[in-house]
Every structure is written in C-alpha cells, then in structure tokens.
Amino acid sequence: MKKRPTLVVDHSALRENMSMVTGWCRDAGIDVAGVVKATTGMASVALDYESCGARWIASSRLEQLARVKDAGVKVPLLMIRVPMISELDEMVRICDYSLQSELDTLKALERAALSAGVTHNVILMADLGDLREGCFEKEELVDLAKYVEDRLDGIHLAGIGTNLGCVGSVKPTEEKMLMLADRAEAVEQAIGRPLEIVSGGATSSLMPLFDGVMPPKINMLRIGAIVFCGPNEDLFTCYGRQEVSEMRDDAFVLEAEVIETNTKPTHPIGELGVDAFGKKAVYTDRGRRRRAILAIGRADYGDIDDLIPQLEGSEVTMASGDHTILDIEDCKEILRVGDIVRFKLKYSAILRLTASENVTIEERN
Numbered sequence: 001m002k003k004r005p006t007l008v009v010d011h012s013a014l015r016e017n018m019s020m021v022t023g024w025c026r027d028a029g030i031d032v033a034g035v036v037k038a039t040t041g042m043a044s045v046a047l048d049y050e051s052c053g054a055r056w057i058a059s060s061r062l063e064q065l066a067r068v069k070d071a072g073v074k075v076p077l078l079m080i081r082v083p084m085i086s087e088l089d090e091m092v093r094i095c096d097y098s099l100q101s102e103l104d105t106l107k108a109l110e111r112a113a114l115s116a117g118v119t120h121n122v123i124l125m126a127d128l129g130d131l132r133e134g135c136f137e138k139e140e141l142v143d144l145a146k147y148v149e150d151r152l153d154g155i156h157l158a159g160i161g162t163n164l165g166c167v168g169s170v171k172p173t174e175e176k177m178l179m180l181a182d183r184a185e186a187v188e189q190a191i192g193r194p195l196e197i198v199s200g201g202a203t204s205s206l207m208p209l210f211d212g213v214m215p216p217k218i219n220m221l222r223i224g225a226i227v228f229c230g231p232n233e234d235l236f237t238c239y240g241r242q243e244v245s246e247m248r249d250d251a252f253v254l255e256a257e258v259i260e261t262n263t264k265p266t267h268p269i270g271e272l273g274v275d276a277f278g279k280k281a282v283y284t285d286r287g288r289r290r291r292a293i294l295a296i297g298r299a300d301y302g303d304i305d306d307l308i309p310q311l312e313g314s315e316v317t318m319a320s321g322d323h324t325i326l327d328i329e330d331c332k333e334i335l336r337v338g339d340i341v342r343f344k345l346k347y348s349a350i351l352r353l354t355a356s357e358n359v360t361i362e363e364r365n
C-alpha cells in the first residue's frame, strides 16, 4: 500500500510557474535566482528552475546547495543566508556566490577561498529598512565594497543587493528600489567599474516590476515563494495582484488519510486548561457536527492556517502534533476511515512538510 501521508509534487506546475517568473523578469532585463529553501532543497526542483531559465540556484542552507550540486545543476549556486564563519571552508567548495555583510566574515572568506584555490563571488547586502542583514548606512556599504575590491584576494565583488518584506515587512516600493540603485552607483563610483549584479530582493520585489517602476539598474531577483504557491502566496493575497492569478496553485498537494469519523460536540466538555501546545484556545459551540480525524499533525505542517482543504465544505478546526480534526458536517461527500483528503498549501506548510520524515514525497513530471 502507498505510504501516507503523501506530499505530491507536480513538476509541470513548478515549471509553468517558474517560466512565468523568468518571462516577466526577462522582459524587465532581470535575471532570476531560483530559491529552493522552501522545499528543503529538493534537487529535482532546482533542475526545474534551471530548465526554465534561472541563472542561479539559491538556498539559505549549505547542505541543500550540496544536494543540488550533486544532482548536476550547471548554473552557479548562491548562498543567500549570510554565512557563519564556521562554514566558509565548506561554502567555497559548494557554491560560487554568497550574500555578505560583515568585514570579519569577508576576511575569513579570503583565507577560505585562497586555501581552496577558488575565486568566490560576493554580493554585499544593503539594509534599506527591513532590519535583517546588511549595511544600514550608505557609507558603510561603500567602505565595505572598497575594502573587498582593493584588499581581498580570492574574492570578487560581484554586486550589491537587498532584502525587503521579511522580518520588518517593509514593502519593496519604487523608492526602496531607487535607493538600492543609488547605492549601486555610489559603489561603482568608489571602485571605478560597473557591478555585474544589483539584486533587488525576493518574490515581494515582483510588485515594482508588475507596476512598471523597477529601475533599470536592478538586474537580479531571488525568487522562491511565488513559484511554489502561486496565488496562495500570502503576499499576493494581501496586496491582491492580478498577474499572479494565472499561476498554478497545485504544485504541492498534501494527501492525508482518515483514521476516525464521528459526530461529536464542537465545544470541549469539562474544565478547560491549555491545549497540547500549552496555549489557551478559544472554542465556538456549533452543536454536534460530523468530523474526521486525519493522520497528520502540526509536527508535519506547522499551523492549520497553512492548509487549504480541497474537500468542498470541509474545514480544519483543531490539531495536535499528530492529529488533524476536519469538520465535514457541510460536505456532500461521505468520508470513511481509510479515505484520502487533499490540501493545497501555503509557504510555511511546504517548508515543513518537505522536511518531515513522516511524509512521503511523490514526484510527478
């Protein structure tokens, strides 16, 4: 029997989505780095991206990039989480590009690159207000760039970049993109040559591109989320972009098995303390309703809000680490033990499910 739960990965959907992204970007003079971290670095996904015109494959984890490299991806690999000093020796052997923000790390990177006998390409990060990695002041970025250019061997200053719409939720507006373009020009002035790469951000930076306000100076985006989720990507739900409505939202589908069906009260009976995760939950009394328990839980996918039930009329109401309660009172279909229920997924659920050892991944081409 097929092992459950199963995460079905539809590679044709991923390729359709990535081709749309590389198409939009190509029209704006932008190259795409395909980010695979949300799939825990599935090498097959990297191969999809490469075949759809991604010019780099990127991840925030070295072990994922190592896997991608072993699968025979030909385009250069890009490490997008500013690296630990302790992983530099490994990093220069696995990938050719990395994002950087610290002088001490860059000095250690010089030693690592020289001892491995390679030239490693760096993209220096500018923090434009989202408050994650990068030089906050323009002068700081220019000084760091000048140091790399003039003083460090074995390291090539390939460009600068920024990250927005992350820990600080800052939107990649035209103003922020112009700020990045301005920093790139300042660095070019200081080093006396053009930079190859000006990297304008992640999926959220498709907004200025859709709006036609992306400055021509920006020539790289690092894209993950929108390819995996299409219209289910929260960013686009919240800003309501039309362009994305034609993308596929079924590249990742979770199949879970029913282990109990019953009609039970919807409000717990007894004195209420805390739930399985130590949280005080709020329950709405909707009377007795028909429901199913599925053999999958928060240990696998994280948060019930990241599951999008495909069974019409059903709703996920509660979950423990290993159980998910599905309200099926309003469903036309009758569910029985052993039946399969399907869910489309939001980003964090894909991230967790691909990493869960309980979940079998089934790939379709």
Ligand SMILES: *Cc1c(COP(=O)(O)O)cnc(C)c1O
Residues within 6 Å of the ligand: 035, 037, 060, 080, 081, 099, 163, 201, 202, 203, 204, 222, 223, 224, 225, 226
């Ligand atoms: C995760 C990440 C990306 C990709 O972001 P998406 O929203 O998945 O497109 C790009 N750049 C950096 C630095 C990241 O950490």
